[in-house]
Amino acid sequence: MMRMSSRTCSLEGRQLQMTEACLFLSEYAALMLGCGATCIRIEKNVRRMARAMGMRPVLVIMPSSVELTLWDREHRLSSCNTEPIHRKGIRFDMNTRLSSLSWELADGKVTFDEARRRFAVISRLKPANxxxxxxxxxxxxxxxxxxxxxxxxxxxxxxxxxxxxxxxxxxxxxxxxxxxxxxxxxxxxxxxxxxxxxxxxxxxxxxxxxxxxxxxxxxxxxxxxxxxxxxxxxxxxxxxxxxxxxxxxxxxxxxxxxxxxxxxxxxx
Amino acid sequence: MNFAMEIIQDGFFAAVAAVGFASISNPPKSAYPWCAAIAAVGHPVRFVLMESADCHIALASLAAALAIGCLAVFSAPAAKCPAEAISFPALLPMIPGMYAYRTFQNLVLCLCCGEGEFHHYFYLTSYNLLTCIVVLLVMAIGVTLPIFVFKKISFKATRYI
Amino acid sequence: MQILVWIFIVACVLAAFVYRCFEKTHEEPVQNRHFFDAETGQRIRERPYIFDDEDEFEDM
Structure with missing residues (x-):
């Protein structure tokens, strides 16, 4: 389970958490689309990570942008972000690492900050020789x-x-x-x-x-x-x-x- | 014996083609041997069905694509990558290029010739175009269907990298 | 005639390759499109927005 407990946080703190999570997940979805992943894989990965953080995602995939709306469990707070998609060609190596990252976050093997750090590293992955x-x-x-x-x-x-x-x-x-x-x-x-x-x-x-x-x-x-x-x-x-x-x-x-x-x- | 040699040759060149085309899409390094192995099994399936069972190319392509798709789904956890990363490149050697060219060839002849031969070239154009489209469609569906049928396996493949 | 055209086209392609070999490699400008820092994982808050057609609006 993710280190984002909703019990002890104030409403303001929880809203901030949701904004950060929304930005991360929408960038994640945009990068997966940019490297040529299928829509079902992106939806499953985003849903997996959001659920682990105690949130409900709604993903809208358009040809050149992706829109993510996150709601908390009690349906009081929400966050929304639209990210443009930057095409990087077909990159199955990025696809694999990003999918694996979603499992690590969902299984609680990494913290949210560590996940964002790994995401930053994956987005800079160089293609093969x-x-x-x-x-x-x-x-x-x-x-x-x-x-x-x-x-x-x-x-x-x-x-x-x-x-x-x-x-x-x-x-x-x-x-x-x-x-x-x-x-x-x-x-x-x-x-x-x-x-x-x-x-x-x-x-x-x-x-x-x-x-x-x-x-x-x-x-x-x-x-x-x-x-x-x-x-x-x-x-x-x-x-x-x-x-x-x-x-x-x-x-x-x-x-x-x-x-x-x-x-x-x-x-x- | 000759037939067996032809099957082995077919499998070998399909494996080389799959690895080469896979490299264009930057798969993780662990995917390459699986790509080669699955293409070496899948492409001869189509070859055997077309040569000895006298199957139509569309049915043979469907059978081969299903085989490739299923093999890819079950080897994805071992290859530590998504099933698409292995199956899509393995499928590329089966794309029917010649039908596409014959479509264009007969289309041009259709437009250039007189009324008498129009029907013949139109028939050839339509036949090649339909075959090409149907083969591509069944191949794509055949390779994607196993991913949807075996959802639990295909979407857990990257869990324990 | 056919052979001459073939040789001409192949020569153009080879010339392009040779030129590319000796051309000074221009550095790709570092594009900070990414929201997150690769060391800390924190969001880069002062990140400027970078658009693909940035140079088109320079005169405006």
């Missing part, structure tokens, strides 16, 4: 090519196309360029390199090489998150995440078409 991700993603896409029936030469072409496209994507995202433009340009570059089978007449499956060279860009996880929200009845979140994924898919298709036009390949 970008070169490692680059190499792993390129190998993954080459394996993808093999799964679709490509030969060794096609796998090599796809490896090169993914290395170039993914590195370009990393550079452009670091520079703060709009992600939709990033996807279009990366798809363009990857499809041009992926068309090497047609241009130089190498390999026996140039169509597979071209087809799989841009598949690493498909936003699979935002799409799967949207389905989870659909099943839980969060239709607004489902639509907004689905539209995000659809817009990015349209951008990469545009990049692919651009690449095919540039290479004058009648693949379609």
């Amino acid at each position: 970008k070169w490692l991700i680059l190499i792993l993603a390129s190998l993954a896409n080459a394996s993808f090519c093999r799964l679709f029936g490509g030969d060794l030469v096609s796998m090599g072409i796809v490896l090169a196309a993914t290395l170039a496209g993914f590195r370009l994507r990393q550079i452009m995202l670091e520079d703060g360029i709009d992600i939709r433009l990033v996807f279009a340009i990366s798809a363009f570059v990857s499809s041009v390199i992926g068309s090497a089978g047609y241009v130089f007449g190498i390999g026996e499956t140039p169509d597979v090489a071209l087809g799989t060279s841009i598949l690493y860009l498909i936003p699979g996880i935002p799409y799967l998150n949207s389905m989870s929200d659909l099943l839980d009845g969060h239709y607004l979140s489902f639509l907004s995440r689905f539209m995000d994924a659809a817009v990015l898919t349209a951008c990469l298709s545009a990049g692919l078409c651009g690449g095919l036009l540039a290479m004058s390949i009648k693949w379609f």
Whole structure:
């Protein structure tokens, strides 16, 4: 049980506790949404922590902000806060640590202040080594090519196309360029390199090489998150995440078409 | 024997693909081996169903996604991370890219050709588009359903890290 | 012709990579969006609000 006893505190003290708890929980929900967690997980985590502090939460999840209203058990005091969501891309490491933090707070293993300190540390978590991700993603896409029936030469072409496209994507995202433009340009570059089978007449499956060279860009996880929200009845979140994924898919298709036009390949 | 070798190859490349795509979404380090193992089991399920049982891709994808989802839910406590962190990347190698491309290909041909061939290309466009959408839908539902069915396990996975 | 276009595009991409390698790495400004102190866990009360489009309103 949390160290926030409601018996000995005055009304004013209890209101202050509720305000602090509301600010923490709304920031927590905003960070979880920012790192791509599903709505059901966020609701369960927030509810778990609020219940342990003797409060009732009501969470409203919107596409770019989250609103939390906290009521105490006797329904006398309340606190409300709206937090904007800052997108940090998909971060399952943050998601895991935040979920674990909610259990620690609920089980009484940490105090409220310690929980806030750990939250501050988690929010500053650095992503994995970008070169490692680059190499792993390129190998993954080459394996993808093999799964679709490509030969060794096609796998090599796809490896090169993914290395170039993914590195370009990393550079452009670091520079703060709009992600939709990033996807279009990366798809363009990857499809041009992926068309090497047609241009130089190498390999026996140039169509597979071209087809799989841009598949690493498909936003699979935002799409799967949207389905989870659909099943839980969060239709607004489902639509907004689905539209995000659809817009990015349209951008990469545009990049692919651009690449095919540039290479004058009648693949379609 | 040949078929067994093909299944093993399919599982191996699916595992490599899952690990690579998982790295893009920054999972905790403990999730990687589980991701690879589950993809190595789930993707061959679809392969076997389509090759030997002559299953439609949608049904085969549903079966594979359910398998991946269930395995992920039960291995989440051991992997010390949420079930989605393992199952979502393991599912990515199964996305039907070729159907999407054939949809666009036949759509363009639909618009370019004359009245006589319009019906044929329109049929191909619709078939590929519907297959693509249905496969994506059943995959997503298949992998998310176990998380909702086994709520107690999936939401307690990070309790004792 | 196709080969020339291909080589040109690939050369542009490689040039971008080489430029990026030797470009001075600009430091990312520290953004204090976070409410809580990483050492004490207390709320940072004098935290200024930082908006994403801060520079757009500089002239106003």
